[in-house]
Structures are given as structure tokens and as C-alpha cells.
Amino acid sequence: MTYGSASDERYSLLGQRLTPPEITRLMRTALENPDLLSLAAGFTDTWTLPREEVRHAVDTLLAEPAGAEVLQYGTNQGRPRLRELLAARLAQQDAAPGAGDGEEIFVTNGSQQALALALQTLCDPGDIVLVERPTYFVFLELARGLGIELRSLPTADEGGLDPAGLEQLLANLAKNGCLNRLKAIYLVSYYSNPSSRSLSEGEKDAIGTALARHGTYPALIEDAAYRDLYFDAPHPSRSILRLDSLAAFPRLYAGTCTKAFATGLKVGYAVCPDEAWRERMLYLKGQHDFGTANFNQAIVERVLETGDYDRCLEGLRQHYRRKRDALSAVFAREDLAAMGWHWEMPQGGLYFWLRGPVDLDTGTESAFCRQALENGVLYVPGGLCYGDDPPPNYVRISFGVLQEAELAEAGRRFAATARAAAVRQEKLT
Numbered sequence: 001m002t003y004g005s006a007s008d009e010r011y012s013l014l015g016q017r018l019t020p021p022e023i024t025r026l027m028r029t030a031l032e033n034p035d036l037l038s039l040a041a042g043f044t045d046t047w048t049l050p051r052e053e054v055r056h057a058v059d060t061l062l063a064e065p066a067g068a069e070v071l072q073y074g075t076n077q078g079r080p081r082l083r084e085l086l087a088a089r090l091a092q093q094d095a096a097p098g099a100g101d102g103e104e105i106f107v108t109n110g111s112q113q114a115l116a117l118a119l120q121t122l123c124d125p126g127d128i129v130l131v132e133r134p135t136y137f138v139f140l141e142l143a144r145g146l147g148i149e150l151r152s153l154p155t156a157d158e159g160g161l162d163p164a165g166l167e168q169l170l171a172n173l174a175k176n177g178c179l180n181r182l183k184a185i186y187l188v189s190y191y192s193n194p195s196s197r198s199l200s201e202g203e204k205d206a207i208g209t210a211l212a213r214h215g216t217y218p219a220l221i222e223d224a225a226y227r228d229l230y231f232d233a234p235h236p237s238r239s240i241l242r243l244d245s246l247a248a249f250p251r252l253y254a255g256t257c258t259k260a261f262a263t264g265l266k267v268g269y270a271v272c273p274d275e276a277w278r279e280r281m282l283y284l285k286g287q288h289d290f291g292t293a294n295f296n297q298a299i300v301e302r303v304l305e306t307g308d309y310d311r312c313l314e315g316l317r318q319h320y321r322r323k324r325d326a327l328s329a330v331f332a333r334e335d336l337a338a339m340g341w342h343w344e345m346p347q348g349g350l351y352f353w354l355r356g357p358v359d360l361d362t363g364t365e366s367a368f369c370r371q372a373l374e375n376g377v378l379y380v381p382g383g384l385c386y387g388d389d390p391p392p393n394y395v396r397i398s399f400g401v402l403q404e405a406e407l408a409e410a411g412r413r414f415a416a417t418a419r420a421a422a423v424r425q426e427k428l429t
Contacts, residue, residue, distance in 0.1 A: 013125065018145050022137060022384055029378060037410035038378045042193060042350055043401035044263050048319055050303075050312045054262060057302040074294030076286045078107025078269070082301040086269050089304075090255070093227065093234065094242045104273050106282055107292045111225050111256040111268035116142055117281040118221055118252050118270070119184070123148050127183045128173070134353070134385035134394065136193045136223065139186060143387075150387030153185070153207075159195070159344075161203040163210060170214045184219040185211075190227035190235050191349030194385050194396035198235040198348075201243060208246045219250040219277070225268075228260040228313055230348035231321040241271060250274040257300045259350075260313050265296045320350065323399045323407060327352065330411030339415075339422045350400040353382070356393040360421060363392060368421050377413035 008016065026040045061070050077083070083102025091098060108114040123129065125147025131140070133152040143150055154165025173179040185207060189199040211217065222240045240251050256268040272278040285291075303309040324346055331337070331352075340357035362368050363381045372379060382394020397414070399407055 013147065014145065017147055019141075021141055026378065026380065029373075036373070036376050036378055037402060037406055037413065039397040039399070039402070039410050039414065040378045040380045041401065042398050044259060044316075044350075045319065045323075045401055045403075047403070048312075048316055049262055049264075050308070053303055053308040053312060054299060057299045057306075057308070061298055061302060070295050070298035072294060074291045074297060076106075076282055076291045078105070078292060079294065079297045079301055082107060082297050082304070083269075085301060085304045086255070087271075090239070090241075090253075090271065094238045096238075096242055104278065105269055105271050106278065106285070107297055108268045108270060108285070109289065109292050110258050110266045111223065111254040111270070112138065112142075113285070113288075113292075114252070114254040114268055114270035114281075115139055115186075115221065115223065117284055118219070118254075119143060119146055119148065121277065121280045121284060122183045122219055126181065128178065128181045129184045129186055129387075130169075130182065130218075131186045131387040132188060132192070132195075133387070134194055134382060135186065135387065136188050137380070137384040139223070140385070140387055148183075149181075152387050152389065159197060161199070161206060163206040166207065166210045167213070170210060170216070174214060179214065179216050182216060182218050184221055186221045186223065187240070188223045188225075189237065189239070190224050191229060191347065193226065193349065194351050194380065194382070195353040196344065196346035196349045196351050197353075199237060201237045204237070204240055204243055205245045208243070208249060212248065217249050219252065220246060222251070222253045224253060225256050225259055226349040227255065229317065229320065229350070231317055231324065232347065235348070241273065250277050252277070257309070260316065261300065261303065261309055265300060267292065267296050267300045320399070323402075323404060324352075326404045327397070327399045327407050327411050330408050330415070334412060334415035334419075336415050336418060339418050341418060350398050352397040352399065354395045354397060355382075356395065356418070357422070357425070358393060359425065361392045362395050366392075367424075368417065371420055372414065372417045375413045375417050377410050377417065379414065 061067055083105040086105055087100045087102040119142060123146055126149060128149045128151055129143055130151050130153050133155045140150060154162040154169055156162040173182060187199060191198055220240050239253050240246050241253050251273060253271040258266055258268060342355045343352050346352060356362055360368060363383050369381060380396040382396055383390035383392060402410055
């Protein structure tokens, strides 16, 4: 395919900024080479997808006297009963009394659409969004496509938020006349993609306190795509919707029924207590799609009501815990730590976040990445997951899609790549 010049005047400024999504390249690389084992794409496990539960829900829905309704267009905001059920689940997760009627919720085509609507209604080119170090790289691509300037929230040595560093960052923005351009803070609060880390309530409070002290109230966007995929117990931190310290801020909480049930249904949702902002996102959404697929929503609504959703979810948690343990065992057997690699054991989600030796480059064009591909294994270079100043030596590894035997082989191939890199470095020194 031939592309025009980036400055081709046929396109809008947005069209000129657009580049091929990295996730598309990674998926194409995996699909084009059937012998390649992919630890890159954050797919769920195909063998766990709920075929029987979806078949039963569809049969039941279509057998009802009003069954044709689910094949008709729905509303822009989403099915009222589904929004009620989602509001009740969120209230239960946050240990908050009262479920509400779902009026603050709108249903989206996966949580990614909610993130896009939020940024498009908030930001102009040149505006600033603060993100964690590291963060979800598809969000970074979305923001950059909109011309947004990304800056990293300062991080302490142990990986958590550095409140003093945040104070200094905000002071510098104010000193340089940029604080008015700060439009949003983006947080992946539960079993983060890519780091698998969760944010404490104290960290969320500290962000709000620092912003309020500087007299600025940007929108807070909380991406909770993996909140339900814990392995042993849910993370105790309440969402940004329930913290009194954040009540003065515009807030959006993005959730999904995709990762936790059936990825192909692409039913996500957003909760936004700010009525004016919510209305604008719905105006834009209506221009995009007239409303998320009504049939898909009806399926999710039915499995939530019958309890099939939660029964499947509990099985998923056990399944992914076993896969996490299987890959961790490979890392231990291959003695990856002795080669200078470090990681924390994920307590939820689908990812290991590995830090390699300080002098190692794991980037897309690096010798390490080329060697991994030659060895038949694909990963996500960690440098893609930073808003600015990316370190060179991180790797995101997903244990979502491969079966345990394939996962073990992929882990061995990755370890072989790491071992070869260690040998090369030893020869150089």
C-alpha cells in the first residue's frame, strides 16, 4: 500500500497525524507466521469463551414474544436494564449503598470507545494529558493521533506514585504557563495493562490533593478494564467515583464486559457523573454509531441477570491464575532472574511486566527483538508503553491467549533470547 506524504493536504490535521496502530502490526506479525508464538496481543483465551452460555442466552431472547426487539436499533445511551445491572455491580464493587438507575452510565463499543469519546470532547491539539509510567499503549496512540501532549506522572522507586514529584511537575507547568492546557489524568487503576499494578486509594487521593492545591481541576479518567480479573481477592481500592477527595473533579470510569466474558461482543461502558460532559460524549457517540449494538447488549444483559456472567468469570479467574503460575514456573526453571531480569507476580490481569538488564535494548528495531522473532516468540516492547522518556529495557508479556503447553514453549523461547543477549553482553565486557 502506498501512503501519501504526512503533510498531504487532502487530509485533515488529524488524518495527517495518523500512523498505523502498533497493535495492528503486532497482530499481523503473529497471524502471518503460524509458527510464531505470540506473548504480545492481550487476547483472552479462545477455549474459555462462553459458547454454551451465549447460545442459551440467544435462544432464550429470540424465543420470547418480544424477541425481535433485540434485533432492532437500540438507544444511543444503551439498554436501560443493562445500565441498571452495571450500576448495581459497580455499587457492589465499591461497597457503596444504593445502585442508582444507571442514568450516569452509557454503553460503548468496548471501553476503548469510551476513552476515545472522553479525549475527543476534552482535548484540542497541544493540550496535555498526564499518564502513568508505564501505561496502556493503545491509549497513547489514540492521544497522539489527536495531537495531545503526553507527560508522565512521576514514579517512586518502588513503582508507585511520587507525590512530591507530582507537586514539582504541576509547579513547573504553572511556571511555564502550561497548567491551563492540562485537560486530563489517565489512570489504569486495577491490574494495569501493562504493569499489572493497581493503584491504592491513597495514591488517587494524592493526585486530587496535589491538583486542588494548584487550583486546577482536569478530568480524571479511570480505566478499569481488568478490575474483575483478579486471581485471589478483588483489589480493595474504591473507584474514583466514590472518593470524597475527588468529588470536585470531572470524572469518567471506563469498564468493560469484554475481557471478563466474551471479547467478541465488544460491550463496554462508562460512568460519568458530570452531566454536561456526559451529554457531549453522547452527542459525539450518536454521530459515530447511533448506539452500541443492541443485540450484543441484550446478550450481556441476559447473562448478568441469570448469573451465567459471574459463573464464567469465576472460571476465568482460576484459569488465568493457572496460566500465570505456569509461565512463572518457566521463568524460574530457565533462571531468568539470574540473567538480570526482574518482575512482580501479577495478582490479576493478563500480563507480566519484565525489566531487563539496564544495558539491554528491547525495542522494536533492536537486536533482542530480532532474535526473539528468529526464536519464534513475539512480545510487546516496553518502550511503547510510555508517554515520554521511555526506558529501553522493558517487556510486556501476555499469558492470555496461549494454552499452557504453548505458553511454556513461548517462555522457553523468550528465555533463550535473554540467554543469548546475556552471552553477547558478557563477550563485550
